[in-house]
Each structure stands twice: as C-alpha cells, then as structure tokens.
Amino acid sequence: xxxxxxxxxxxxxxxxxATGDDSAVEALLVVALTGVQxxxxxxxxxxxxxxxxxxxxxxxxxxxxxxxASGGQLILPSLAGHPLRRQVQGNGAPRVDEASAxxxxxxxxxxxxxxVGFTNRIVAAVPRSGAGLxxxxxxxxxxxxxxxxFLEDLFGAVPGDPAVLVPGKARWVLVERxxxxxxxxxxxxxxxxxxxxxxxxxxxxxxxxxAGAEGTVCALCALRHGxxxxxxxxxxxxxxxxxxxxxxxxxxxxxxxEERFPSTGSVASAPFRARLLDRLADGEPAAREAVAxxxxxxxxxxxxxxxxxxxxxxxxxxxxxxLAGRAGDDPDALAFLRVDGAWCFPERWEPETVLRxxxxxxxxxxxxEQACGEGxxxxxxxxxxxxxxxxxxxxxxxxxxVQDADDMGKHLTGVLGGRSVSRSWHxxxxxxxxxxxxxQAGAIEGSGSWAxxxxxxxxxxxxxxxxxxxxxxxxxxxxxFGRVVGAELPGATASAAxxxxxxxxxxxxxxxxxxxxxxxxxxxxxxxxxxxxxxx
Numbered sequence: 464x465x466x467x468x469x470x471x472x473x474x475x476x477x478x479x480x481a482t483g484d485d486s487a488v489e490a491l492l493v494v495a496l497t498g499v500q501x502x503x504x505x506x507x508x509x510x511x512x513x514x515x516x517x518x519x520x521x522x523x524x525x526x527x528x529x530x531x532a533s534g535g536q537l538i539l540p541s542l543a544g545h546p547l548r549r550q551v552q553g554n555g556a557p558r559v560d561e562a563s564a565x566x567x568x569x570x571x572x573x574x575x576x577x578x579v580g581f582t583n584r585i586v587a588a589v590p591r592s593g594a595g596l597x598x599x600x601x602x603x604x605x606x607x608x609x610x611x612x613f614l615e616d617l618f619g620a621v622p623g624d625p626a627v628l629v630p631g632k633a634r635w636v637l638v639e640r641x642x643x644x645x646x647x648x649x650x651x652x653x654x655x656x657x658x659x660x661x662x663x664x665x666x667x668x669x670x671x672x673x674a675g676a677e678g679t680v681c682a683l684c685a686l687r688h689g690x691x692x693x694x695x696x697x698x699x700x701x702x703x704x705x706x707x708x709x710x711x712x713x714x715x716x717x718x719x720x721e722e723r724f725p726s727t728g729s730v731a732s733a734p735f736r737a738r739l740l741d742r743l744a745d746g747e748p749a750a751r752e753a754v755a756x757x758x759x760x761x762x763x764x765x766x767x768x769x770x771x772x773x774x775x776x777x778x779x780x781x782x783x784x785x786l787a788g789r790a791g792d793d794p795d796a797l798a799f800l801r802v803d804g805a806w807c808f809p810e811r812w813e814p815e816t817v818l819r820x821x822x823x824x825x826x827x828x829x830x831x832e833q834a835c836g837e838g839x840x841x842x843x844x845x846x847x848x849x850x851x852x853x854x855x856x857x858x859x860x861x862x863x864x865v866q867d868a869d870d871m872g873k874h875l876t877g878v879l880g881g882r883s884v885s886r887s888w889h890x891x892x893x894x895x896x897x898x899x900x901x902x903q904a905g906a907i908e909g910s911g912s913w914a915x916x917x918x919x920x921x922x923x924x925x926x927x928x929x930x931x932x933x934x935x936x937x938x939x940x941x942x943x944f945g946r947v948v949g950a951e952l953p954g955a956t957a958s959a960a961x962x963x964x965x966x967x968x969x970x971x972x973x974x975x976x977x978x979x980x981x982x983x984x985x986x987x988x989x990x991x992x993x994x995x996x997x998x999x
Contacts, residue, residue: 488588488646488886490595491653492535494602494635495661496523496583502630503918504974505684505709507700509927512970513724514715516918516925518613518630520547520581522606526633527585529605535587535598538886540921541893546579546901578904578916579897586653588886595637603633613711617694622707630708636660647884651876681706683713695774699822723779725915727861727966728805730927733783733913735857736804739845740789742854743796749849754799757841761802764817764834771830773823783913805966807857812839859965862933864907865977866940866959868922869990874952882951892951896921899947903940912936921948922957925974930963937961937993956991958984963996 496519503515524547527537542548585602589595610630614621636656640649679689682703689704697710705713725733742750765775781787781800790796805811812835814828846853870879875892877884900919907926908914914928914936928936937959944957960981964973976996984994 487590488640488649489591490589490637490639491538491649492530492585492587492589492595492599492635492637493653493657494526494530494585494587494599494633495657496526496585496606497632497634498630499523499583500978501684502708502712503925504971504978505712506970506974507683508970509724509726509730509915509917511683511709511713512917512925512927512974514712516580518712518715519583520918522609523581523583523585524548525605525609526602527581529601530585530587530598533598533601534591534594535589537585537587538889539584539586539893539896540582541890541897543894543897545581545897547581578908578919579900580918580920582920582922586889589637595639599635599637602635606633613715614707617697617711617714618707622690630712634660646886647877650884650889654872654876679704681709683709698774698776701819701822701825703822723782724917725782725927726803726805727927727970728808728811729783729803730913730915730929731859731861731966732804732807732857733786733929734931735807735855736786736800737789737911737913738854739799740786740796742848743793744789744791747848749847751795753841753844753847755795757806757845758795758798758802760834760838760841761806764812764831764838767831767834768817768821768823771823771827773818773821775821783915784908785911785913804857806838807842807845808859808966809839809842812836812842858930859967860930860963861966862928862930862961862963863970863973863977864924864926864928864933864937864940864959864961865974865981866924866937866944866957867981867985868944868948869956869958869985871922871955874955880953880955888951892948895948895951899944900924902947903943906939906943907936910936910939924959933961933963934993934995941993958990958992958994960984960994960996 499519502519503512506512506515524545527540527542528548531537531542587598589598611621634657636653636659638649638653638656681687681689683705687706687708690707690710693699693705693710697705697714699705699713739750739754743754768775779801780797781790786800790800810816814831814835815825817831817835818825818827846856848854873879875884875889882888898921900921903921903924904916904919907916907924907928912928912932912935914926914932917925917927919926924940926936926940941957941959945955948955958981960977960983962973962977962980980994980996984990984992
C-alpha cells in the first residue's frame with residue numbers, strides 16, 4: 464500500500480502584478496483530482512457505482528467550498544445553484560442514517576438533482592498576491608478532513624494513517640499573473656502547467672502490511688489489502704474482502720432517505736415491471752394476485768435468512784422514478800416495487816446464489832430450498848394471464864452509457880469557436896455545463912426510458928438503461944448537450960458509447976468496455992458520434 468504526499472508540490476509560474484483583462488485575478492489555481500474515474504468504475508454492483516460517484520463529487524465539493532472560504536473565487540465549476548451544494552446540510556461530519564449506512568448529509572429532492580455530480584477539476588481565481596498557496600492547501604486539507612469523517616463514521620475511528628487511505632490525490636498548479644498579461648494567456652499557461660504537473664511522479668512511501676493479518680487483496684479494486692474485521696453493515700458476498708476505501712464506497716449512500724439505487728437486474732427488468740403495473744391499474748385480478756404473492760414470498764425468504772443469522776439489507780422504495788410514479792398509492796404495487804427487480808428472474812432464487820450474494824455460507828442451501836422454490840414459482844407467475852398467452856419474460860439485458868464532451872479544452876482556450884476568452888465567459892460556460900447536467904439527466908431518465916443516471920457533470924455522463932430504451936435515451940442526452948452548451952460554445956458536441964450486457968455480466972467489465980469504446984469513437988474524424996457495442 465503506497466502513501467502519497469498530503470498535497471503534492473505545485474508547479475508555480477510567472478511573477479506577480481496584474482493589469483489588463485480581468486485585472487482582479489492575481490493568479491489562477493487549477494486543482495485536478497486524480498483517480499476519480501477509477502474509483503467509480505471499480506464496482507461489482509450499481510450501488511458501488513453510485514457510492515463511488517457520490518463520494519468523489521462530495522470530496523470535490525468540499526475542496527471547492529474550502530477554496531471559496533479561504534479567499535479563492537471559483538471560475539469552474541459553477542457553484543451557483545448546484546444541487547449538491549444545496550443538499551449539503553452544514554459543513555460538519557456526514558451523518559449516519561437510520562439504516563446504519565453512511566450518509567453524506569444529503570436529502571434527495573429528485574433523481575435528476577441527485578445525479579448532478581461535481582467535476583474533478585477546479586479552477587479558481589486568486590485575487591490577492593501571494594494567497595494562492597494558502598488557498599491550495601485549504602482545498603487539500605478539506606478533502607482529507609472529509610475523508611477522515613467518512614472513515615470515522617463507518618469504523619468508529621480512523622484505521623491507521625488516513626493519508627494512506629485517501630482515494631486519489633489532488634494535483635494542483637498555481638500560475639501567477641505577469642505584468643500586463645491578458646486573462647486568456649494566463650489561462651493557457653495554467654493549462655500547460657497542469658500538463659507539466661501530470662508528468663511529475665510522486666515518490667510515495669510504502670506501508671508494510673503483515674500478510675498473516677491482512678494478506679488478501681481487496682476484491683473490488685485489487686489495489687489495496689482487504690481489511691479485517693469490517694463492520695457488519697458493510698454488505699459483502701461470501702468470501703469477499705474489501706479494503707477500507709472500498710468498504711466506505713460500498714456502504715456510502717447505499718440508503719439515503721430510504722432510497723436505493725437500482726441493481727442491474729432492476730434496470731433490465733424495468734419495462735417488464737412497468738407493463739405489470741399497467742395490468743394492475745387496468746384491474747386485472749390475476750396480476751394483483753401474482754404481485755401480492757410475489758411480495759409475500761420474498762418477505763418470507765428474507766425472514767428465513769434472518770433466522771439463519773444472515774445480515775439482510777433493508778429494502779427501500781423503487782429507485783426508478785417512472786415506476787414509482789406508476790404505482791401511485793396502490794399498496795400492492797408499492798409492496799411489489801419494494802422488491803428488487805432482479806427477483807423477477809426465476810434463476811435469481813437459486814439457494815446458493817441467494818446465500819452467496821448475502822455473504823452467507825452456501826452450505827445452508829438446503830435450509831432455503833422450500834422458500835426459494837416458492838419464490839421462483841412466484842416470479843414465473845408474474846407472466847401468467849388466464850385465458851391468454853403468458854406475458855413476455857423480463858428482458859435480461861441492459862446498457863451502460865458513457866459520454867464525454869469533444870475538445871472541451873480547445874473550446875475553453877478559444878481555439879475552437881473563435882470566442883474571446885475571459886473570466887466572465889468561462890463562468891458563463893460553467894453555468895451552462897451545470898444546466899446541461901440537470902437537463903441531460905432529466906432527458907435520459909424521462910420519456911419512459913426507465914433509466915438511472917449515475918453521474919452527470921455537464922461535459923461527461925454515466926448512466927444505466929434498459930436495452931430497449933437505451934439508444935433513444937442516449938441520443939436525447941446528446942442533443943440536450945449541444946443545444947444548451949452551444950449557446951456559448953457554438954458547434955460543441957459530445958461523443959458517447961453504449962455497451963449492452965446481461966444483468967449477470969460483471970459490471971466493472973461492462974464499464975471498462977464502454978470507456979474503451981468511447982475512446983475509439985473520439986479518435987474518429989469529426990468525433991460527435993454514438994458508438995454502440997453489442998453483447999459479447
């Protein structure tokens with residue numbers, strides 16, 4: 464396990480003194496949070512994905528708030544009206560909610576607001592000569608303190624040196640303005656300084672770990688040793704060992720305000736469940752009987768697991784807004800939607816699979832045979848329509864969508880679009896990117912797509928969608944980006960990639976394939992394309 468410096472050395476350029484365009488800017492501070500995409504993508508479940516995304520966004524937000532508090536003035540990203548900032552309740556430690564999951568001091572106001580993330584690159588103006596170092600150190604300290612709070616919240620105390628356990632590093636550059644230098648030139652030098660900084664390799668320390676005590680590699684990231692004695696509320700599959708970082712991510716925001724993120728099985732089966740809810744609304748007796756039986760059998764299985772001493776996560780309301788809306792106040796529909804959509808697949812009820820996914824000993828399988836047999840039959844009965852052909856089975860495939868703006872760096876330096884580069888223009892672009900993030904999330908999750916956006920940052924996006932609605936939803940998101948951001952960046956486009964996969968396929972591999980496909984799309988002439996990848 465390696466230990467990086469608390470805040471790496473900055474690459475500092477130029478001399479003091481400022482005149483000309485945006486003369487109040489004495490220096491530009493650029494902070495890049497590294498390892499964010501890796502932290503998010505190291506996921507076995509969508510809850511891992513969601514937790515990693517929210518965790519990364521919150522750390523970046525804490526750094527940004529510290530920049531402001533120490534005298535810096537944010538240029539990018541825009542904090543004005545940011546839903547994540549609005550939802551943070553104070554600046555203290557995150558709170559643990561009633562479900563014993565790590566909270567982050569957030570209250571969800573809508574799925575779209577919750578999906579709007581915080582970028583991993585922060586640009587701030589330093590109005591006072593010589594104050595840049597103070598601002599940069601404050602940002603790094605805020606991230607470390609926030610991470611310390613998360614560790615204490617889960618483990619009761621910080622396990623070892625928290626600096627060793629911080630997920631990622633803050634690399635920053637401070638570029639002081641030269642006499643008479645225009646803002647546009649200062650911006651360009653700051654971007655080049657960051658490129659130079661990324662070429663610098665930190666010589667990190669090494670923490671010796673007793674192989675006998677913690678010799679197993681973390682099953683989620685494979686980068687750190689698995690931690691012994693994790694709290695019971697950290698949900699794990701049988702034999703799964705997690706490091707401290709991934710334990711926080713796994714537990715982070717799994718349940719906030721009784722809301723959960725949909726599993727891959729829930730996303731894949733969402734159109735099937737929507738049709739079943741329509742049958743309920745139409746007054747079909749067989750459908751009502753089937754969903755009531757299904758929910759009751761699932762409840763009995765969870766009760767049996769508890770009798771065997773298995774830790775069972777608390778269920779929550781449906782995490783796909785469109786489905787929850789269709790249920791209305793129908794008690795049978797609401798009870799049905801409290802059951803994860805993966806249980807609609809009869810194969811999900813295999814006793815060994817159930818025990819393994821709940822971190823229990825598979826040798827207890829015989830104790831679950833009756834309950835699981837009833838459950839598989841109840842799942843199959845959801846398709847039954849007396850006197851008619853059975854309803855179509857739930858689709859087993861879903862898609863992961865990744866999107867990234869094309870040539871954003873060239874747009875912001877004025878190379879593309881021919882705009883005059885100024886601080887006020889960059890701030891307007893930041894505001895439009897924030898607006899685009901919320902509108903993209905709404906466009907992708909709306910119109911009966913049954914999708915959930917994991918992260919929307921304005922210039923990048925990650926979502927999971929049912930296979931049947933994925934293409935249309937992805938294209939809506941791309942059109943929204945061009946329409947909103949094009950107001951200040953004429954001709955701005957975004958490339959996207961989409962990978963279809965079976966709901967039992969490893970999520971981490973699907974995300975990796977999507978990112979590889981996206982990079983291939985962005986290497987094509989003209990970019991601005993959606994690259995789908997079929998299962999395989």
